[in-house]
Amino acid sequence: MRGTYPRANPETKTMSAHGTLTVDLRTRRGKGPARRLRAQGLTPGVVYGQGKDNVAIAFDPRRFERALDAERRYNSLLEVEIHDGDAVLEKVYCVVADVDKDPMRDTYLHVDFMRVDPDAEIERVVPIRYVGRAKGVAAGGKLETYKRSVRIRVPAKDVPAAIEVDVTPLEAGAFFRVSDLAVAGAKVLERPEQPLAHVRPPKVSKTAAEGKGK
Known part of the structure; x- marks a missing residue:
C-alpha cells in the first residue's frame, strides 16, 4: 500500500x-x-x-x-x-x-x-529520524521501522545531521520506502523498493472475524 x-x-x-x-x-x-x-x-x-x-x-x-x-x-x-x-x-x-x-x-x-x-560530492551514511504518529497507529496498528540510516551522495559541506521521515500519513498496511525519500541536494543510494517503515494492521480477534462473516 x-x-x-x-x-x-x-x-x-x-x-x-x-x-x-x-x-x-x-x-x-x-x-x-x-x-x-x-x-x-x-x-x-x-x-x-x-x-x-x-x-x-x-x-x-x-x-x-x-x-x-x-x-x-x-x-x-x-x-x-x-x-x-x-x-x-x-x-x-x-x-x-x-x-x-x-x-x-x-x-x-x-x-x-x-x-x-567542500563543494564536491561524497558518499556518507546518515541517520534516519522517524517523527510523528502514524494514522494507522492511532487506529490500533503498530509502526515497524527497518533501517536506522541511509547512504547518500551529497556535497561535503551539505551533509545533513539526519534525515527526518514523517510517518504521520501512514495508514494501516502502508509502507514508506526509499523511493518516497526526497532529500534536497542529495541522491539516496539505497534500493528504491526497500521499505523504511510499515504500519502493521491491528490484529482482528477470531470472535470479531466470525462476527463479520455472519
Missing part, C-alpha cells in the same frame, strides 16, 4: 559551522610508537586523499571531540591544520573516513581523515 508523503526533512547547517582541528606531524610509525602516543594521551591518525601523499599525524582526542559537530558527529566537515613544530605544512578540509575505538575504554585508537573539496 502506497500513498503521497511529505518530503523527508534533512537537518542541515551551513559550511560556516565546520569545526577546526590542529594536528601534529607524526614521523615514527608502527604499533610501538602508536602505543607510546596513546600513553601520552594522544591519538595517531592519517590524512589522505585528493592524489596527495598520506600524512601520519597525532592529535589530542579531546580537541577532536570539540571540533565535531554535536549532531553530525563523524559526518562533520573539519578544517585540519597539520603542524611540524611551528611550521604549518597543510591546511585542508577533511571528513572522518574511519574510526577505531577501544570498545572497553571508549577511547580512540586511530582515526583516518579524508581530504575533500
Whole structure:
C-alpha cells in the first residue's frame, strides 16, 4: 500500500559551522610508537586523499571531540591544520573516513581523515529520524521501522545531521520506502523498493472475524 508523503526533512547547517582541528606531524610509525602516543594521551591518525601523499599525524582526542559537530558527529566537515613544530605544512578540509575505538575504554585508537573539496560530492551514511504518529497507529496498528540510516551522495559541506521521515500519513498496511525519500541536494543510494517503515494492521480477534462473516 502506497500513498503521497511529505518530503523527508534533512537537518542541515551551513559550511560556516565546520569545526577546526590542529594536528601534529607524526614521523615514527608502527604499533610501538602508536602505543607510546596513546600513553601520552594522544591519538595517531592519517590524512589522505585528493592524489596527495598520506600524512601520519597525532592529535589530542579531546580537541577532536570539540571540533565535531554535536549532531553530525563523524559526518562533520573539519578544517585540519597539520603542524611540524611551528611550521604549518597543510591546511585542508577533511571528513572522518574511519574510526577505531577501544570498545572497553571508549577511547580512540586511530582515526583516518579524508581530504575533500567542500563543494564536491561524497558518499556518507546518515541517520534516519522517524517523527510523528502514524494514522494507522492511532487506529490500533503498530509502526515497524527497518533501517536506522541511509547512504547518500551529497556535497561535503551539505551533509545533513539526519534525515527526518514523517510517518504521520501512514495508514494501516502502508509502507514508506526509499523511493518516497526526497532529500534536497542529495541522491539516496539505497534500493528504491526497500521499505523504511510499515504500519502493521491491528490484529482482528477470531470472535470479531466470525462476527463479520455472519
